[in-house]
Structure formats: C-alpha cells, structure tokens
Amino acid sequence: MSNPSASDSSTEDRRFERWIATLLRTGVYSSLILLFFAAVLNWVTGQASLSRMDLSVLLAGEGTLHAAPPVNLAEFFYGFSSLQSMHFVQAAVLVLILLPGLRVAFMMGSFFRQRDFIFGFLSMFVLFVMSIGTIFRILE
C-alpha cells in the first residue's frame, strides 16, 4: 500500500500490511491445525473422512452426493464435542471460506481509521458483494 508520493504514511502502511499478513497467517494455521487434528482422529479411530460408499459414488463420477452444511451451531458444536473428524474438516473449510471476507472487513476498518474514505467504501462494497451469494442462498 506504500506510495512514493506519501512517504510520511509508510510506517502506517507497513503496520497495516503486517496486520493483514498476521490475520491471513492465523486463519491459515487455524485451518491447518483443524485439518491435522481431523487426520489424527481418522488415524486413531480407523475411519476416513469419506465412507467407502460415498467414495465409490464420488469416483464413479456421479453427482448425487450432497454435503449438507450444519443446520445450526448446536449441531456444529455437538460434532466437535463428540470428536467427529468430519466436523473438524467442515470447520477448517468454513474458516478458509470466511478468511478472505475477514481480511476485507479488516481492511475496510483500517481504511476508515486512516480516513481513506474512498478505499473504506470500496472495501465495504466488496464485502457486500461477497456476502450477496451466500445470503440469497440462505433465503431460498
């Protein structure tokens, strides 16, 4: 974000960039830990994330599988507490899907804090567009 004509803001820019890097890295490592934990659970319990039946459907090229997302948080946390690896994988996938949105939200906040309103509103618009698809899908 540094600009040759605005060297006085370069320290702020560097800090901003470091925070973005930290946010992304934290999200990625969280996801990695969840996936690793799921793999360990699979190894301990001797059960893979995909059942043989689902795997045979998948490898047959059929499009009939449906991975229903958790209906509510209670179902999600139940899966965690009962150490079901599938829920850890699902959580890792969710973290990854949400991470770019979090990054844009963080950037929006930072731009507004720096009184860079044009980019604050541009970030807000990007965040809005990102959520449109999911919101409409939920409303269907």
Next chain:
Amino acid sequence: MKDLLVTNPFLFEFVITAVAVVAGLLGSLLGLGGGFILIPFLTLAMGIHIKYAIGASLVSVIATSSGAAATYVKDRMTNVRLAIFLEIGTTLGAITGAILAAYISPSSLYLLFAFLLVYSALSMLRKKELHAMNRKIDPDALADRLRLHSEYPERTGGVMTAYRVTHTKLGLFLMYLAGCVSALLGIGSGMLKVPAMDQAMKIPIKVSSATSNFMIGVTASTSAGIYFMRGDIIPGLAGPIAFGVLIGSQIGSRLLGTWSAKTVRVIFVIIMVIAGIQMGVKGVQSFSIR
C-alpha cells in the same frame, strides 16, 4: 489404480493430498490458485464429477491464496490498494459465474477450461519481459486519483523499484471476466488475472503474481459460499486437498523471491498446454457421448 482407491479411503486421501501439495506449490509460484492442476486431476484421473472438483478446488484456491498472500504482503510484493479496487470486478464476476454455473453443461465447462488453459499459455509465451522502468506507461487519471502506483523489491529484501499502473478501467473489466470464469470453473483465475495486470495494466510480473494471489481468495470465497450452501463442497474431498495445498503454497511462496521470472513463465506454459489438451479431449468426448 482407481479400483484400489475405491476400497481404500485412506489411500485415496493420501493420493489427493500429495497431488494437492504439488498443486499448491506450483499455484503459489505462478500466482494461480492451484485449481488448474487439481480440476484436471480430479476429473480426468479420478473421474470425480466436475461440480465436486470445482467445490474442492475453490476451497484449495482460498487456501493457496491466503497462505501465499501472507508472505507476499509481508515482503511488500503485493499492491494492496490495487487489489481492493480490482476485487470489485472479481466479486461481481464471481456472483455472475456462480449463477451461470447452474445452467451450463459439464462438457461446455471442460471446453471452456481447455480454451483458457491454452490461451493463457500462448499469451504468456508471446510476452516479452520488460524491466519495470523501461515500460511505456500511458497516463491514467483514475490510477493517480486512487494512488494505485507503488513500489516493490525485485528480489526479496532488495532495493525497491517504483512502478506505475495504467488502464485501470480495462483492468477492472478484465477482472470481472476473471471472477466469472473463477466461479464457473473453480479456479483462482490467476491465469487471467496475472496476464491482465502484467500486460494490460503494465504491472511488473512479480507484483502481478502477488496481487493476483491476494485477490484470488476473495474471488473464490464469493463463489465458494454459494457452492458450500448448495452442498457441493464435500468436506472429505475438500479437506485433504486444502491441507495439501496449504503445505505446498507455504513452500512455494518462500521460493518465489529466488526464482527468475523466465523460469516461472516456462513452467506455467508447459503445464497449461498439457492440461489444456487433456481437458479439451475430455470435453469433446463428453459431447460425443451425449
């Protein structure tokens, strides 16, 4: 091989994780999401339905992008302001693509994928590398107003080289197309974003790669949310792939500063052409079966 995998889910997970490591490594080196390797592998070699391949690939694309982007931002390779500006185009395109995906046949998707692979390879092959300072840059009032011009280190930790951004409106339109293709095919569409920034907007290729990587996650996340809600992201498939891709992208992002632009381009072209031919054959076969 496939018969062996059907009866052994652990072996299946191991194989797709290993391939994902390679895809993540190359994806982050080339500023692509890794989907350009994963989709042909999952559909052609594994026979998996393309919608699940796309769903899994989108998750891996986010993983690659986020993993590598953290390093590039820290190394000052990424133009963060430019990324936010262009993300307007990519997210709007991703929404369009995710809606269109429900109406387009798999065989058409294969052919579109094949065309894009070969096109990207050829456009990269034609391109002549120019030093950032030697490029002829047309003045661009919008880029000036938005302060999109910046600087980057040609080698990690090296001296900063200034560059200017041009043709921002054209770039925004190309990003819309790239976002649309990303949602349709489950790729990061870095294969379109990198040439668009590099050639149309005259941004140095390393900055183009890093900024493309930064944007890819946002594009993919926009459409991945829709695929997730549709139930087309199979966690048992997407999880191991994301794991492998994360590992690969971490290795790849550390190599970028040490690889020359020419080496990156040669790898890009070879992989694109091979995968493009394979996807084209699959698309034609699918049409003839119908």
